Amino acid sequence: MRTIKFLLQKEFRQIFRNKALLPMILVLPIIQLVILPLAADYEVKNISIAIVDNDHSPYSRKLISTITASGYFKLTGYTASFKQADQLIEKDQADLIIEIPAGFERNLVRENTEKLFIAVNAINGVKAGLGGAYLNRIIADFNTDTRLEWIQPGRYNAVPQIEIAPSNWFNPFMNYRFFMVPGILAVLVTMVGGFMCALNIVKEKEVGTIEQINVTPIRKFHFILGKLIPFWVIGMFVFTVGLFVVARLIYGIVPLGSIVLLYGFLGVYLVALLGFGLLISTYSDTQQQAMSIAFFFIMIFMLMSGLFTPVDSMPGWAKMIAQFNPVTYFIEVMRMIVLKGSGFSDIKYHLLKIVAFAVVLNTWAVMNYKKTS
């Protein structure tokens, strides 16, 4: 116990003295948490649209004003021919072209039907997909509105109608920040906890201090604990600041579920993660090597954890990887507890898996640590 105490004392003293590392651990994650959710926005606005109106009728003007009034589109071209509009796309001044055929109004009124042509610039897939969908929706609404003007509904509808009224649970306004912020916080805690810990241990190897330590009565077990505990504490600290300062004050996110449960899960998760950090450190001799390995895993952790794209929509092999990614579970649990207010019974399988991660990673790391030194 005494050994652990002065090892911790030494470790914290070194961490707080490192003027380059301290801001990296404490300040950078907070800045990232403030900035990243603002950028990682799924809502697409300011889609440039070019309109080719061959009809010049009241109805076509009405359609155009409906589109521009929606707030999603920015009219960047109103051209006489499709060719001109096409050039706007070439110059990257328009993302979408909508062509209104001549006789639009006439056909609509007389034959009750008309076709519109939409061309989408699909270089940016997200923008194209969402822009096209928005436009379809607006035109559909326009369609309904126009019909309502003409047809006086009788006692019974001539055509049976199904109207869909969706309701978003747990995030009624579909505010993407509500699910991005907990997810990003999970990734940040992962980086600070796991990778900083790995770098710290490798530093002792690189500088050679581990050589001196090994010729002392300090037991390996104590030495490892002395390394893991500080980063466990730092992980907890960063999480607390992220949750109660950034998420609450800036984004107004108040966890619905139990804080104790959240911290309990985080505690176990950090143990698993520190085991991972320790494992990295046993496989590298220099901080540069450790950094390269860490970078590889950061990318996987970020992109294959369901942070940006749902795991369910990934191909089978990617789902497999996501299942072996502890971050996946932490992000899921974060979102469940924070947004949905899930209780222990909802996350118990997640917890079980993280416990398994903790046991496997730490055992592997300690075994490998003993072998190499």
Place this chain on the structure above:
Amino acid sequence: MSAVTFEHITKTYDKGKVLAVNDVSFDVKKGELFGLIGADGAGKSTIFRILTTLLLPDSGRAAVDGYDIVKNYKIIRGSVGYMPGRFSLYQDLTIEENLNFFATVFGTTIKENYELIRDIYVQIEPFKKRRAGQLSGGMKQKLALCCALIHKPSVLFLDEPTTGVDSVSRKEFWEMLQRLKEQNITILVSTPYMDEAVLCERIALIQEGQLLSIDTPAAIIRSFPSELYAVKADNMHKLLKDARAFEGTASCYAFGEFLHLTFKNENNGSAVFLSYLSGRDTTGIEIRRIEPTIEDCFIQLMPEGQTENKNGGAE
């Protein structure tokens, strides 16, 4: 009882490809100042790392204070002091914090063994609030010695303590070692500097993982088999070539500003050599018989092929 026993130890690296220590045996008596002398890569550090339980030998057995390095490594780690060749203290901690840390690690305090380190510590005490990373080479080395001594070790292992240290600090360092010896601490020190060898009580000469000789410095010098001459001339390069060509030469190598020569004919080898030189218009010849140094003994003890290499390098 011996403080250190080292019996038929062999150690290889890279799964047997590199032979670092080849069947080396020696003994260090209690309270002795014992030197391992050898060039870089001779295997000195490997021997230290085996004795400090950092490495396991492939074969052979070794003991420190009677404790086996494999079975009782925990006891050894608690009772020896080790100063690695590379500065291995925490650069971001101050002198005082480093010393305190290592004292606590060994379950003692600075106060308890202050007497032992006082002579050394007073020299760096004015800078005790300075971080170890910002110290000069000599001060770092003193701090490392303090940290290795703070738990009053029974055996002190110093791996090349004077490498990269200026000559004044080197001299000071050896004086400190002499004083520590009076405290009855066994000291095992390694060095690539031959001039430091005579400061040890006994030395072991090592080359390429093999022990060449092991004795007191005086005995090693006495055992030099032939008369040694130092020769100088105006044109040293020509002299070296001539000396090599001379059939009576037993060995010949550049040594500082002189050539060191031994002759096959013990009685009048030098006289024959002089008359040989006079026929080859050499000017400014100076020749005298000298006492061999440890370095001469070392060169003489090296296997034939390696001597050639050494001379080639010195030319």
